[in-house]
Amino acid sequence: MELLISNLSCQAENENILNGVDLEVNKGDCLALLGPNGHGKSTLLNVIMSSPNYKVTGGSITFEGEDITSLSADQKSKAGIFLAFQNPPDVPGVITMDFFKAMINSHREKPISLYEFYKLTTENYQKVALDSSMASRHLNESYSGGEKKRNEILQMLLLKPKLALLDEIDSGLDVDALTIIAKNIEELRKEGTTFIIVSHYDRLLNLLNVNKTAVMVNGKIALTGDKSLADRISKEGYSFLSEEYNIDLKKKKEEPVSIGVCATRVTK
Ligand SMILES: Nc1ncnc2c1ncn2[C@@H]1O[C@H](COP(=O)(O)OP(=O)(O)OP(=O)(O)O)[C@@H](O)[C@H]1O
Ligand SMILES: [Mg+2]
DSSP: OOEEEEEEEEEETTEEEEEEEEEEEOTTOEEEEEOOTTSSHHHHHHHHTTOTTOEEEEEEEEETTEEOTTOOHHHHHHHTEEEEOSSOOOEEEEEHHHHHHHHHHTTSSSOOOHHHHHHHHHHHHHHTTOOGGGGGSEETTTOOHHHHHHHHHHHHHHHOOSEEEEESTTTTOOHHHHHHHHHHHHHHHHTTOEEEEEOSOHHHHHHTTOOEEEEEETTEEEEEEOHHHHHHHHHHOSHHHHHHHOOOOSOOOOOOOOOGGGGOOOOO
């Protein structure tokens, strides 16, 4: 087992978002993580990667047999886990090239030579069909939507992770970029990378050899299956989940904490 998530729960702003996620991913899997908007897919990927925005309130994450629940994001990155953000943040003041170099060096014992760095980045800029002159710009700042997504894939190619979490990597991509990105994903997969891919569209999923599907509803994995489950969802939507599997698709929100009488001025 590459990744084993058991009974994982988390909170943000005192609200429960993940409510006991159970998920098993084997080495070499390409898992499509689907689910309606706002039900916790990005949260799960961010919690796997130790985002400081979420507080883990229960459960565990095991990667290659080790409990990594409490590791920091950089320790997880060094262990071989990579997250491509749904909305890659602008990082003004940080030149992309410097970021890439720091990123690569933090995964190696000895710093990369200038020649090797130049060769590696040039090769991989070509693979994602981005102009390598973008390396001298500030990270993600004023990048177009599609350029940001290609830049995320570029980072993945530079790091060659064991487990790649791709959050809506296909949103905003033109048709050619979609093909390019699918090709890069498949290439890494052949080298042994395991993928969890969040997407709302079947176009990317159909270009990939997806072998598993997991559906997240209300902060839990409500249903798992093979690729045919993803195909059915893209054809029919999610309503069959409630009709056939009795899964409640209504988004449950915790009642806001009542401040009761403390905030009430009683007037007689
Ligand atoms: N840091 C946060 N603070 C407060 N609420 C949050 C935070 N992060 C996520 N949420 C809420 O948690 C719920 C799940 O969000 P999440 O981004 O995981 O959904 P998603 O399944 O990825 O949706 P989408 O398909 O639209 O990307 C949403 O209601 C969201 O508003
Ligand atoms: Mg999301």
